[in-house]
Amino acid sequence: xxxxxxxxxxxxxxxxxxxxxxxxxxxxxxxxxxxxxxxxxxxxxxxxxxxxxxxxxxxxxxxxxxxxxxxxxxxxxxxxxxxxxxxxxxxxxxxxxxxxxxxxxxxxxxxxxxxx
Amino acid sequence: xxxxxxxxxxxxxxxxxxxxxxxxxxxxxxxxxxxxxxxxxxxxxxxxxxxxxxxxxxxxxxxxxxxxxxxxxxxxxxxxxxxxxxxxxxxxxxxxxxxxxxxxxxxx
Numbered sequence: 001x002x003x004x005x006x007x008x009x010x011x012x013x014x015x016x017x018x019x020x021x022x023x024x025x026x027x028x029x030x031x032x033x034x035x036x037x038x039x040x041x042x043x044x045x046x047x048x049x050x051x052x053x054x055x056x057x058x059x060x061x062x063x064x065x066x067x068x069x070x071x072x073x074x075x076x077x078x079x080x081x082x083x084x085x086x087x088x089x090x091x092x093x094x095x096x097x098x099x100x101x102x103x104x105x106x107x108x109x110x111x112x113x114x115x116x
Numbered sequence: 117x118x119x120x121x122x123x124x125x126x127x128x129x130x131x132x133x134x135x136x137x138x139x140x141x142x143x144x145x146x147x148x149x150x151x152x153x154x155x156x157x158x159x160x161x162x163x164x165x166x167x168x169x170x171x172x173x174x175x176x177x178x179x180x181x182x183x184x185x186x187x188x189x190x191x192x193x194x195x196x197x198x199x200x201x202x203x204x205x206x207x208x209x210x211x212x213x214x215x216x217x218x219x220x221x222x223x224x
Contacts (some may be wrong), residue, residue, distance in 0.1 A: 033211070042202075042215065043202060043204070043214040044214075056210075056211055058211075091159060093212075104164035105149065105161075105204075105212055107159045110158060110159070112157065
């Protein structure tokens with residue numbers, strides 16, 4: 001069964017440093033997403049990406065965040081200057097046609113980011 | 117956007133018991149999914165079920181789209197079923213919205 005792959009699985013970074021979280025979506029999927037889950041809380045939407053541009057973003061996705069699809073396979077989330085409150089599990093997801101396509105979203109295993 | 121509510125927030129059961137988890141959503145949806153978050157934090161997709169009923173082993177799910185709710189049934193619970201169960205829904209190209217989850221604890 002196709003998978004969404006995320007790397008690294010864990011990352012510890014110092015406050016103020018830049019981090020890049022990487023994702024390889026399922027190859028024939030067209031819609032890509034990042035979600036975040038602070039420990040013990042619900043999973044929150046950050047951003048969706050389609051046709052090489054952001055299609056929707058939440059209020060959490062401020063100027064310190066950016067996304068990129070640098071090649072035909074990778075999808076990255078960059079946090080420019082990390083804060084303590086950015087510590088969370090970050091999930092990448094992909095979907096074939098958006099929603100309602102009969103398959104839903106496929107999520108990666110997540111990257112646990114700890115900012116110290 | 118769509119609001120998703122789950123109940124109960126916590127559920128503690130003996131091994132072997134059956135359980136029913138509920139998900140209510142505020143608007144029409146054409147995507148509804150149930151996930152199990154395991155102790156390592158991974159989101160395991162259980163069902164894609166915008167309507168109707170599906171079964172997979174001891175788990176089954178039913179969504180009644182006209183009444184805006186979905187139910188997840190777990191029969192003969194095992195300790196490995198413990199974890200947080202999330203329902204998530206969306207319509208059209210809107211983002212997938214998650215509920216706050218049900219934390220299930222199965223006691224041996």
